[in-house]
Amino acid sequence: MSKYETYETYDRGVRADVYTDGPTEIYDGRTEVYDGRTEVYEDTYRPAYEAPEPVFPRRTATAAPGRADRRRRAERAGSTASTVRRLVPQALVVAFLAGGTTAFVAEDKAIELSVDGRSRTLHTFADDVTELLAQEGVDVGAHDVVAPGRDAPLASGDEVAVRYGRPVRLTLDGQRREVWTTARTVDGALEQLGVRAEGAYLSTSRSQPIGRAGLALDVRTERTVTIMADGRARTIRTNAATVGEAVAEAGIGLHGEDTTSVPPDSFPRDGQTITVLRVTGTREVREEAIPFKVERTDDPSLFKGTEVVERAGRPGLRRVTYALRTVNGVKEKPRRIDDELVREPSPQRVRVGTKPMPTSVQGADQLNWHGLATCESGGRPGAVDPSGTYGGLYQFDTHTWHSLGGSGRPQDASGEEQTFRAKKLYVRRGASPWPHCGTRLHG
Numbered sequence: 001m002s003k004y005e006t007y008e009t010y011d012r013g014v015r016a017d018v019y020t021d022g023p024t025e026i027y028d029g030r031t032e033v034y035d036g037r038t039e040v041y042e043d044t045y046r047p048a049y050e051a052p053e054p055v056f057p058r059r060t061a062t063a064a065p066g067r068a069d070r071r072r073r074a075e076r077a078g079s080t081a082s083t084v085r086r087l088v089p090q091a092l093v094v095a096f097l098a099g100g101t102t103a104f105v106a107e108d109k110a111i112e113l114s115v116d117g118r119s120r121t122l123h124t125f126a127d128d129v130t131e132l133l134a135q136e137g138v139d140v141g142a143h144d145v146v147a148p149g150r151d152a153p154l155a156s157g158d159e160v161a162v163r164y165g166r167p168v169r170l171t172l173d174g175q176r177r178e179v180w181t182t183a184r185t186v187d188g189a190l191e192q193l194g195v196r197a198e199g200a201y202l203s204t205s206r207s208q209p210i211g212r213a214g215l216a217l218d219v220r221t222e223r224t225v226t227i228m229a230d231g232r233a234r235t236i237r238t239n240a241a242t243v244g245e246a247v248a249e250a251g252i253g254l255h256g257e258d259t260t261s262v263p264p265d266s267f268p269r270d271g272q273t274i275t276v277l278r279v280t281g282t283r284e285v286r287e288e289a290i291p292f293k294v295e296r297t298d299d300p301s302l303f304k305g306t307e308v309v310e311r312a313g314r315p316g317l318r319r320v321t322y323a324l325r326t327v328n329g330v331k332e333k334p335r336r337i338d339d340e341l342v343r344e345p346s347p348q349r350v351r352v353g354t355k356p357m358p359t360s361v362q363g364a365d366q367l368n369w370h371g372l373a374t375c376e377s378g379g380r381p382g383a384v385d386p387s388g389t390y391g392g393l394y395q396f397d398t399h400t401w402h403s404l405g406g407s408g409r410p411q412d413a414s415g416e417e418q419t420f421r422a423k424k425l426y427v428r429r430g431a432s433p434w435p436h437c438g439t440r441l442h443g
């Protein structure tokens with residue numbers, strides 16, 4: 001039976017039998033036959049970065065070597081030296097590869113990436129956040145949030161979060177605008193936008209998720225409104241959309257023509273005071289005259305200053321409807337709501353004299369006509385006596401006036417024409433037409 005030496009490795013607990021009466025080689029777990037005996041050896045190779053601390057074999061006790069033993073050991077030593085010479089280049093290659101692996105491991109980073117709330121751990125060689133997102137195919141826009149910043153450097157163990165922006169078409173207390181939020185629910189968006197949601201009306205539930213396309217959201221916050229009605233003030237908290245709804249919430253009814261001090265369909269503002277107007281109203285129809293126009297034409301047969309009404313005008317007639325309102329017991333000014341034309345007005349036609357008026361009448365020019373006129377009419381050409389029979393400066397009756405060539409009424413003629421006709425009357429009849437004032441002609 002051949003002699004052999006026993007070595008134990010303490011890292012794996014594997015025993016290797018080395019025969020002393022022949023060369024021994026170990027080949028990575030392969031089976032070899034030595035001197036008729038078969039032994040199996042385990043592969044103990046590990047990469048450099050995984051290699052455990054070196055474990056040296058422990059020799060078991062044997063008998064003192066003899067001359068033959070010394071000879072065999074010398075032969076084995078020579079064989080071992082040859083083997084070492086063959087393994088040195090391979091060891092250098094393994095050492096180089098082990099060093100590269102160590103550098104490879106040093107550049108690899110474990111990163112926690114959260115994209116819109118979904119997290120995962122990944123390994124990357126990216127130097128900063130922008131490079132990492134590009135490698136992972138994560139596109140970010142102007143309204144998206146990246147934390148830390150896009151230019152932040154990366155180290156193993158870092159956390160990177162991406163939160164996508166979502167458009168919200170927000171109508172807040174009647175004011176419409178578009179805002180962006182990175183919140184994924186309506187409740188989160190309200191908190192992020194600083195909207196007071198307590199007691200507010202929402203067009204959708206707070207738990208409603210917000211997709212990347214966004215959503216439309218109508219919010220009416222709770223407001224304090226004071227309503228004055230029937231001598232009383234009522235203050236309520238409401239999220240009503242209109243003044244009319246707020247009045248109804250206060251338990252106040254509107255009847256007939258009742259209304260409010262602001263439009264009922266307007267938005268009630270916080271702290272606003274609204275007055276309810278109790279209205280009672282009637283309608284009244286009135287007939288109103290429409291003035292006629294005066295059409296004047298020149299007449300060369302009439303003296304200047306003389307106008308003759310050829311056809312009297314007739315006013316038109318209009319039927320007008322007015323609304324009469326009493327608001328909270330106070331009457332308002334009538335409001336015109338309708339009118340109807342009953343009759344068109346007819347114009348008045350007047351002939352206007354253009355013939356020069358003579359002023360001289362032989363035998364009467366030197367008399368005191370001013371004194372006579374002052375006595376008869378106070379010097380007023382349009383004067384008419386209380387009975388309506390006499391008119392003008394010299395108080396002509398209509399018959400006498402026409403007999404002297406006058407037209408129309410004497411009080412409508414000019415003062416010059418009246419004086420001219422009075423002189424003609426004096427030539428015919430003297431001072432008798434003026435029994436009381438005629439003496440003034442010679443005074």
